[in-house]
Structures are given as structure tokens and as C-alpha cells.
Amino acid sequence: MGFWRRFLIFGWVSLRGGGGACVPLGGSRVLVCRRQLSGADNETLKQRRMQIMSRGLPKQKPIEGVKQVIVVASGKGGVGKSTTAVNLALALAANDSSKAVGLLDVDVYGPSIPKMMNLKGSPELSQSNLMRPLLNYGIACMSMGFLVEETAPVVWRGLMVMSAIEKLLRQVDWGQLNYLVVDMPPGTGDVQLSVTQNIPISGAVIVSTPQDIALMDARKGAEMFRKVHVPILGLVQNMSVFQCPKCKQRTHIFGADGARRLARTLDLDVLGDIPLHLNIRETSDTGQPIVFSQPESDEAKAYLRIAAEVVKRLPPPLE
Numbered sequence: 001m002g003f004w005r006r007f008l009i010f011g012w013v014s015l016r017g018g019g020g021a022c023v024p025l026g027g028s029r030v031l032v033c034r035r036q037l038s039g040a041d042n043e044t045l046k047q048r049r050m051q052i053m054s055r056g057l058p059k060q061k062p063i064e065g066v067k068q069v070i071v072v073a074s075g076k077g078g079v080g081k082s083t084t085a086v087n088l089a090l091a092l093a094a095n096d097s098s099k100a101v102g103l104l105d106v107d108v109y110g111p112s113i114p115k116m117m118n119l120k121g122s123p124e125l126s127q128s129n130l131m132r133p134l135l136n137y138g139i140a141c142m143s144m145g146f147l148v149e150e151t152a153p154v155v156w157r158g159l160m161v162m163s164a165i166e167k168l169l170r171q172v173d174w175g176q177l178n179y180l181v182v183d184m185p186p187g188t189g190d191v192q193l194s195v196t197q198n199i200p201i202s203g204a205v206i207v208s209t210p211q212d213i214a215l216m217d218a219r220k221g222a223e224m225f226r227k228v229h230v231p232i233l234g235l236v237q238n239m240s241v242f243q244c245p246k247c248k249q250r251t252h253i254f255g256a257d258g259a260r261r262l263a264r265t266l267d268l269d270v271l272g273d274i275p276l277h278l279n280i281r282e283t284s285d286t287g288q289p290i291v292f293s294q295p296e297s298d299e300a301k302a303y304l305r306i307a308a309e310v311v312k313r314l315p316p317p318l319e
Contacts, residue, residue: 075217111145118287210258
């Protein structure tokens with residue numbers, strides 16, 4: 001009779017305490033030996049488990065020509081993540097004109113970058129059969145939106161999505177970039193894991209509104225990055241306050257300082273606050289992001305300050 005069958009037939013045994021004592025299993029002759037693991041044994045067991053778990057993971061390989069990758073993520077959709085990613089990329093370039101910046105949209109199901117960056121068309125292929133990014137406002141852009149029709153839904157299963165992500169990561173000729181800003185899809189699913197496991201990431205920026213519901217998911221996003229060992233540069237509190245254009249009264253529509261409280265809980269920094277302002281929405285919808293079209297506005301300056309905070313927290317670039 002096998003061990004597990006005996007176990008089910010004759011009952012269970014508590015394995016608490018003890019050194020090398022043996023306890024009879026029910027009325028059978030099978031003995032279960034108990035042993036208290038030492039600290040060194042525990043550490044060895046943990047390392048062994050990590051080795052087994054990592055066997056099936058792909059080895060991280062840098063994107064050719066890209067020095068630093070910054071991912072912009074959110075636990076929840078509709079919090080302004082893509083708007084933040086676009087204006088962050090433009091702000092990085094505006095703060096230092098000597099830096100080359102790219103923007104990669106891996107939100108396969110809902111790509112926003114083509115509209116926000118006022119780009120249309122299909123990428124050309126290089127002599128080495130790599131896709132060339134489309135360029136606008138000095139930013140090199142690549143998105144699934146360039147590869148499918150604008151109104152066509154992407155109705156794909158997981159394996160097809162993973163194949164598309166692999167192509168966006170490995171089959172694009174970026175040239176030489178100092179920063180590649182990656183607009184991630186909302187949530188903590190397959191795409192996020194695929195990106196973080198395939199390429200080295202310099203840091204993550206998490207976007208959330210101050211609303212409690214959004215903060216719950218933002219926390220999950222932060223915990224995911226910690227589990228996959230991606231440095232979190234900080235949180236961006238989007239739609240932090242609305243100021244009436246007529247009476248100038250300020251209203252915290254989504255709550256006040258929720259992201260700051262979450263940041264303290266997670267021991268993270270708040271990179272900056274972005275107000276809820278009509279100009280940000282209008283410029284995004286017309287494909288003229290506010291950092292480019294209204295660089296002297298208070299809203300654009302908020303993005304410029306966030307970009308400066310991001311650069312401060314980045315580790316030294318890979319050579």
C-alpha cells in the first residue's frame with residue numbers, strides 16, 4: 001500500500017515540534033519522521049525553491065540600443081496612465097535636449113499612443129527586417145495601434161498577445177535611446193509579467209487617482225513590481241484637484257492626498273501631483289500633448305517636475 005493511500009486511510013499526523021522523533025501514523029506501521037529545520041536549512045530550502053521556480057522563466061536581455069527602460073503602470077484603468085506616459089516621455093526630452101527618448105505602447109487591447117501622439121500609418125522595415133518606430137514631437141513611438149486597424153478590436157487569446165509583446169520588445173529598431181518609456185496595460189496580468197521577465201527595467205512609475213478604489217489596485221501593482229524585483233521610482237497622483245476656471249475654488253473630486261497616504265504605507269515617494277484640468281484632456285484628444293503644445297502652463301510644468309524626479313531616482317544606465 002502506498003504512503004499517500006495509507007495517509008488517507010489511517011488519518012493525519014501533526015508535524016509540530018520535535019527533533020528527530022518518529023510518530024506512528026494511525027494504527028499502521030508507517031512512521032513519519034519529524035525534524036526541526038535550522039536557520040541554515042531554511043535558507044538553503046528557500047534558495048532551492050527559487051532556483052526551481054526560475055527555471056521556466058526567460059533570461060532578461062536588454063533591448064538593443066536602449067540604455068534605460070521606465071515603465072508607467074496602474075492597477076486600474078481610467079486613471080490617466082497613458083496621458084502620464086506620453087507627457088513623461090515629452091518632459092524627459094524637454095528637460096534635457098541631449099537625451100533621446102522613445103515611447104513603447106504595450107497596451108495591446110487598448111493602444112492610446114497613436115491618437116495621443118498624432119501618429120498614423122504602418123512602420124517601415126529596416127534592412128535587418130526590424131520595424132522602425134514612427135516619430136513625432138522628437139519622440140520615437142511604437143504601438144500595436146500601428147499594426148492593426150484603428151477601429152478593429154484585438155480579439156486574441158493569451159498566446160497571441162504574448163507573441164505580439166515579444167515582437168514589440170525584440171523586433172523594433174530603436175536606434176540609440178537614453179530612455180524608453182513603456183506604457184503598460186492596467187492590471188497585473190500576463191503582459192506585465194512578460195515585460196518584466198524579458199527585459200531589465202530601470203524603474204516603475206505607478207499612476208493613481210486619490211480615490212480609494214483606484215488606490216486599492218495601485219497597491220496591488222506596487223506589490224507585483226516588488227515581487228518581480230523591479231525598482232519602484234514612485235507614485236504619481238493624477239487628477240489630484242479641480243480648480244474652477246471662474247471662481248478659482250479648488251475641489252478634491254476624487255478625494256484628497258490618497259496617493260500620499262498610500263506612498264507612506266508602502267514606503268514610496270510621491271513624484272508629483274497632476275491636476276484635473278480641461279487642457280490636459282483636450283490636448284491629449286487632439287494629439288497635441290500639453291507638455292509640447294502648452295509648455296509654459298502650470299499643468300505642463302507639473303509633468304516636467306515629475307520627469308526631473310524620475311531621473312533623480314534612476315540607477316546608473318547600463319553601458
